[in-house]
Amino acid sequence: MHGQLSFPAKLENLPLSDLITKLLYKDPASRLGSPFKIKTHIFFKGVNFEDPVAPFKPELDFDADTQYFDTSLQIETDFDL
Numbered sequence: 001m002h003g004q005l006s007f008p009a010k011l012e013n014l015p016l017s018d019l020i021t022k023l024l025y026k027d028p029a030s031r032l033g034s035p036f037k038i039k040t041h042i043f044f045k046g047v048n049f050e051d052p053v054a055p056f057k058p059e060l061d062f063d064a065d066t067q068y069f070d071t072s073l074q075i076e077t078d079f080d081l
Helices: 015-023 035-039
Strands: none
Touching: none
């Protein structure tokens, strides 16, 4: 990886940016790499990894239901399967 990792000012000092930065350290010895260290990072404070509960579970009408996806992000491509 080359270059410096930077975040928008409003995200700079948040637990998420700290977690991402530590996961991407170039030196493996310094990197946040073990599952224990990752799960105990402040970003995951309050998460019960033994019995996780989803904050939102969508109700799907069928297996490929995409009603919860943001349609403004869709890219329409014509192709044959």
